[in-house]
Amino acid sequence: MAGVRVLVGTRKGAFLLTADGARREWTVHGPLFAGWEVYHLAGSPMDPDRIWAAPSSGWFGQQMHRSDDGGATWNPVGNEFRYAGVPGTHQWYDGTQHPWEFARVWHLEPSLTDPDLLYAGVEDAALFRSADAGATWQELPGLREHGSGPSWQPGAGGLCLHTVLLDPTDPQRIYAAVSAAGAFRSDDGAVSWQAINKGLVSEGIPDADAEVGHCVHKLAMHPSRPEVLYMQKHWDVMRSDDAGASWYDIGDGLPSDFGFPIAVHAHEPDTVYVVPITSDSEHFPPDGRLRVYRSRAGGREWEPLTAGLPQENCYVNVLRDAMAVDELDACGLYVGTTGGQVYASADAGDTWAPIVRDLPAVLSVEVQTLP
Amino acid sequence: MSTHTVRIALPTHLRRLARVDGEVLVHVGTPATLGAVLDALEASHPVLRGAIRDHATLRRRPFVRFFACEEDLSHEPAGTPLPARVATGAEPLLVVGAMAGG
Numbered sequence: 278m279a280g281v282r283v284l285v286g287t288r289k290g291a292f293l294l295t296a297d298g299a300r301r302e303w304t305v306h307g308p309l310f311a312g313w314e315v316y317h318l319a320g321s322p323m324d325p326d327r328i329w330a331a332p333s334s335g336w337f338g339q340q341m342h343r344s345d346d347g348g349a350t351w352n353p354v355g356n357e358f359r360y361a362g363v364p365g366t367h368q369w370y371d372g373t374q375h376p377w378e379f380a381r382v383w384h385l386e387p388s389l390t391d392p393d394l395l396y397a398g399v400e401d402a403a404l405f406r407s408a409d410a411g412a413t414w415q416e417l418p419g420l421r422e423h424g425s426g427p428s429w430q431p432g433a434g435g436l437c438l439h440t441v442l443l444d445p446t447d448p449q450r451i452y453a454a455v456s457a458a459g460a461f462r463s464d465d466g467a468v469s470w471q472a473i474n475k476g477l478v479s480e481g482i483p484d485a486d487a488e489v490g491h492c493v494h495k496l497a498m499h500p501s502r503p504e505v506l507y508m509q510k511h512w513d514v515m516r517s518d519d520a521g522a523s524w525y526d527i528g529d530g531l532p533s534d535f536g537f538p539i540a541v542h543a544h545e546p547d548t549v550y551v552v553p554i555t556s557d558s559e560h561f562p563p564d565g566r567l568r569v570y571r572s573r574a575g576g577r578e579w580e581p582l583t584a585g586l587p588q589e590n591c592y593v594n595v596l597r598d599a600m601a602v603d604e605l606d607a608c609g610l611y612v613g614t615t616g617g618q619v620y621a622s623a624d625a626g627d628t629w630a631p632i633v634r635d636l637p638a639v640l641s642v643e644v645q646t647l648p
Numbered sequence: 649m650s651t652h653t654v655r656i657a658l659p660t661h662l663r664r665l666a667r668v669d670g671e672v673l674v675h676v677g678t679p680a681t682l683g684a685v686l687d688a689l690e691a692s693h694p695v696l697r698g699a700i701r702d703h704a705t706l707r708r709r710p711f712v713r714f715f716a717c718e719e720d721l722s723h724e725p726a727g728t729p730l731p732a733r734v735a736t737g738a739e740p741l742l743v744v745g746a747m748a749g750g
Binding site: 312313334335336337338339340353356357359 | 659660661662665695697698699700703704709711712745746748
């Protein structure tokens with residue numbers, strides 16, 4: 278029977294949550310990598326038994342582990358992320374130039390077609406690639422060196438490359454997003470890149486509509502319509518209908534257009550989800566009510582989804598990689614919070630129930646749809 | 649060339665990572681230096697590369713400390729001979745995660 282495996286990265290380890298297609302009874306496996314910060318785990322779309330995890334530690338640095346049996350056993354793979362050439366400098370918080378230094382892996386993006394190929398977005402912002410299932414990593418320096426790199430400066434969470442999107446219809450087209458630099462696109466397999474931030478307006482930078490400098494929090498796309506992109510920015514929820522060449526605001530009707538994650542329904546390219554957060558300094562839901570907002574009109578109108586989610590005294594955050602959708606016929610939706618809860622909906626967000634309530638702060642949620 | 653068997657006590661996270669129980673023993677030549685001991689440790693347990701020292705520069709990670717014989721060796725150059733009691737195996741070299749929050 279079809280089922281799902283939810284991959285949860287937390288501040289103190291990783292957890293695997295599994296269920297059959299009904300998604301009512303859950304098995305919790307973990308903590309894996311206990312004590313390590315697991316910013317992200319990701320499974321290969323080609324081989325659901327193959328999962329990568331990226332634990333890191335302030336003491337002991339970056340690790341990378343791979344499982345080839347669905348998470349039952351794990352083995353370390355390559356953890357050396359060396360920038361190509363002399364990486365130069367970017368802006369620091371005080372405006373001075375600061376050497377590019379590797380801090381951690383934020384996001385893993387496995388290839389859609391090759392089980393040995395995956396990408397890693399890292400802090401300080403750069404894109405790495407492994408063609409041997411994680412054994413070795415090479416930087417794709419075209420993004421960092423595309424021209425605006427020295428002007429990038431870290432957001433509060435660091436200068437992180439947190440989003441990688443692969444166009445399923447064009448293997449040469451890759452999107453990346455960096456906080457706080459913006460969104461970028463390559464049309465030649467990550468060799469050369471262009472900033473795609475036209476239409477973004479950010480009050481927190483000197484030139485509000487600058488080509489780069491925007492704090493993009495997350496991008497999402499539906500595989501059947503890859504030229505349409507959705508964006509949750511520091512403030513503003515945005516949409517592009519031309520592969521990022523221009524953006525327009527779709528945040529009207531939300532209680533706040535600040536937030537971190539954004540996701541698209543597995544089968545409905547016009548159905549998009551966000552989790553409104555009060556403000557850049559109040560990282561909790563407006564009015565203490567955790568509401569996922571859904572638009573079934575590509576962002577033209579929004580409805581709150583509240584059934585089964587806490588509607589009073591809720592002051593958790595949902596981080597940028599902590600929302601995911603499964604691909605079962607009745608699309609499932611998963612949200613992890615900094616309070617350690619993972620909520621699941623088996624009906625596209627209409628109703629919710631917690632899978633777990635007391636994990637460490639959740640950093641990321643991904644889901645694999647199992648045959 | 650004479651060799652020394654040096655005992656290394658790793659912190660919990662690195663023992664789990666290296667899949668070892670208790671101390672790790674490494675064999676190094678004379679003089680037994682901190683750098684040679686770490687080289688031998690990483691050679692016998694490659695998973696520890698990058699976890700104690702930077703891959704490229706071999707500089708100690710900022711929140712890792714090296715203690716032995718009630719002394720802090722963290723700031724000693726890699727070529728510094730280890731205390732005699734460590735070189736003879738009477739006492740272990742302690743690799744320690746620095747006291748820090750998190």
